[in-house]
Amino acid sequence: MKRGPRMADIASDDPDLEELIACPQCDALYVAREPASGERIMCRRCHHVLIAPRSGAFGRIVALAVTVMILMFGATFFPFLGINAQGITNRASVFDAALAFVDGGWMMGLSVAVAALIVLIPAARAALVVYVIAPLALGRRPWPGARRAFRWSEDLRPWSMAEIFVIGVAVALVKVSDLARVEYGPAFWMFAGLVVVIVLQDATMCRWTIWKTLEDRRP
Amino acid sequence: MQMDNMEDTGRQTPLVTARQEGLVACTRCTRVWPIGTDRCARCGTALRSRDRGSLQRVWAWLAVGMICYIPANVYPMLRTRVLFNSSDDTIIEGAIELASHGAVGIAIVIFVASVMIPVGKFVAIAWLAYSVAKPLSMEPHRRHKLYEVVEFIGRWSMIDVFVVAILSALVQLNFAASINPGPAAITFALSVIFTMLAAQSFDPRMIWDTNRESLSG
Ligand SMILES: [Zn+2]
Ligand SMILES: [Zn+2]
Numbered sequence: 001m002k003r004g005p006r007m008a009d010i011a012s013d014d015p016d017l018e019e020l021i022a023c024p025q026c027d028a029l030y031v032a033r034e035p036a037s038g039e040r041i042m043c044r045r046c047h048h049v050l051i052a053p054r055s056g057a058f059g060r061i062v063a064l065a066v067t068v069m070i071l072m073f074g075a076t077f078f079p080f081l082g083i084n085a086q087g088i089t090n091r092a093s094v095f096d097a098a099l100a101f102v103d104g105g106w107m108m109g110l111s112v113a114v115a116a117l118i119v120l121i122p123a124a125r126a127a128l129v130v131y132v133i134a135p136l137a138l139g140r141r142p143w144p145g146a147r148r149a150f151r152w153s154e155d156l157r158p159w160s161m162a163e164i165f166v167i168g169v170a171v172a173l174v175k176v177s178d179l180a181r182v183e184y185g186p187a188f189w190m191f192a193g194l195v196v197v198i199v200l201q202d203a204t205m206c207r208w209t210i211w212k213t214l215e216d217r218r219p
Numbered sequence: 220m221q222m223d224n225m226e227d228t229g230r231q232t233p234l235v236t237a238r239q240e241g242l243v244a245c246t247r248c249t250r251v252w253p254i255g256t257d258r259c260a261r262c263g264t265a266l267r268s269r270d271r272g273s274l275q276r277v278w279a280w281l282a283v284g285m286i287c288y289i290p291a292n293v294y295p296m297l298r299t300r301v302l303f304n305s306s307d308d309t310i311i312e313g314a315i316e317l318a319s320h321g322a323v324g325i326a327i328v329i330f331v332a333s334v335m336i337p338v339g340k341f342v343a344i345a346w347l348a349y350s351v352a353k354p355l356s357m358e359p360h361r362r363h364k365l366y367e368v369v370e371f372i373g374r375w376s377m378i379d380v381f382v383v384a385i386l387s388a389l390v391q392l393n394f395a396a397s398i399n400p401g402p403a404a405i406t407f408a409l410s411v412i413f414t415m416l417a418a419q420s421f422d423p424r425m426i427w428d429t430n431r432e433s434l435s436g
Contacts, residue, residue, distance in 0.1 A: 017242070017250075017251055017252065017253075018250075020237075020242070020251045021249045021250070021251070022236070022237040022242070022244030022245075022249055022251045023244075023249070024244065024245075024246040024247070024249055024424075025363065025423045025424065026236075026359075026363065026423065026424055026426070026427045027236040027237050027238055027244055027424040027427060028234050028235070028236055028237075028427075029234075029235050029236060029237045029239075029240055029242065029244075029251065044234060045234055045427070046360070046363050046423075046427070050249060081385070081389055082389075083389055083390065083392070085392050085395050085396060086392075086395050088392040088393055088395050090389060090390070090391050090392055092385070092388040092389045096388040097381075097384045097385045097387075097388040097389075098384065099388070100383070100384045100385075100387035100388040100400060101384065101387070101400055101404065101405075103399075106402075106405055107400060107404075107405060109405070110380075110400075110404060110405045110408055113408060113412075114380065114381070114384050114408075117377070118381070147261075147262055147263050148263065150262070151247070151262060151263060151264070154247065158374055158415060158419070161374060161377055161381075164374060164375055164377050164378055164381065165381045167328075167375075167378055167381075168377075168378045168379075168380075168381025168382045168384070168385060169381070169385055171325050171328060171329065171378065171382045172381075172382045172385040172386050172389070174317070174322050174325045175317065175322075175325070175382070175386060176386065176389065176390060178320060179301070179390065179396055180390070180392065180396070207247075207248065208248070208249055211247075211248035211249075211250070211261055211262055212261075214261070214262075215250075215261045
């Protein structure tokens with residue numbers, strides 16, 4: 001790719017535009033190149049990671065996303081934590097934590113929001129990722145609506161707060177510890193595992209590779 | 220490994236932006252199109268070379284976020300009752316209470332997540348939005364770093380809302396003890412959500428534009 005006058009031609013008739021890539025954070029323009037597996041291509045100016053493919057990533061992403069869905073189901077309904085003080089015991093599931101705000105009218109909205117942030121959105125993201133990536137992992141054409149599904153999954157990313165909830169749990173346990181004895185239920189460990197899997201899954205996903213594959217295999 | 224050692228987009232050539240080459244970049248999938256294209260044909264995202272209108276949205280979300288933060292600090296976050304003693308704690312009182320019980324580390328976590336991060340975010344977003352409208356001397360790399368920190372850290376303020384949710388669900392021991400959420404929980408959550416929307420509305424590409432470039436858009 002030559003710089004300078006030739007670029008004008010490229011802009012007008014665009015066969016080569018496919019080869020170019022612009023940093024979403026600072027607009028710097030580069031010629032895209034498929035890097036070796038495990039290599040990361042960063043923007044020279046703002047150091048935003050542009051391309052970071054892993055070999056066999058599609059299969060692994062699908063496996064991790066399915067794991068997220070299974071763990072989330074278990075973590076939501078099994079006993080999460082229990083406390084015991086002066087002979088009185090109370091157990092709460094993750095679902096109970098979301099429903100903690102149900103009593104007053106206004107507080108209801110907060111319950112819905114908490115349920116969404118810690119359960120519904122992480123689960124929805126995992127389902128969307130499976131829908132988008134599973135056919136790609138099998139070497140097939142994307143399923144209908146795959147582009148929209150991947151857009152939604154990306155838009156939901158900042159609102160998926162399972163990992164923040166885990167830190168909240170740690171803080172709450174310290175507060176409770178001088179009031180009562182704490183019992184850890186199976187859902188507690190499932191949720192902790194879930195957070196690790198979500199972080200792994202996001203680290204394995206190279207957005208550029210996925211968008212490019214969706215484009216290349218467009219029906 | 221960086222981009223510049225491939226082909227001749229190299230160290231010698233100064234960096235060009237998509238806009239300078241008459242192209243508009245898709246911020247979602249990084250594909251470029253001739254300027255004037257409405258929508259990215261690869262991922263379907265609406266294309267804008269620079270989203271100048273985004274500044275108005277940034278200021279609007281930031282304003283509601285700051286307004287919600289005031290009642291979040293005035294009203295109680297937690298209502299704790301142990302036997303016959305009950306107390307209403309605001310965010311700050313809750314942190315002080317923790318520190319007085321010896322849990323200084325946790326008190327610091329709560330204080331950082333609920334006070335320092337939100338207030339720091341208000342200042343940082345306002346500064347970023349102000350600085351692209353009236354280019355100041357601060358170097359783009361440092362402003363961009365600030366933007367990245369704001370984007371990354373904003374969500375973590377939700378910690379205190381989750382703490383209240385778990386405590387209220389867990390500590391329901393009839394007469395012995397109970398914890399219930401106070402009205403500040405909802406305004407605090409709203410404040411975090413609105414500030415996240417403010418940060419998301421900001422178009423970081425404006426940080427890098429020189430005066431000449433940023434005039435139209
Ligand atoms: Zn960049
Ligand atoms: Zn796109």
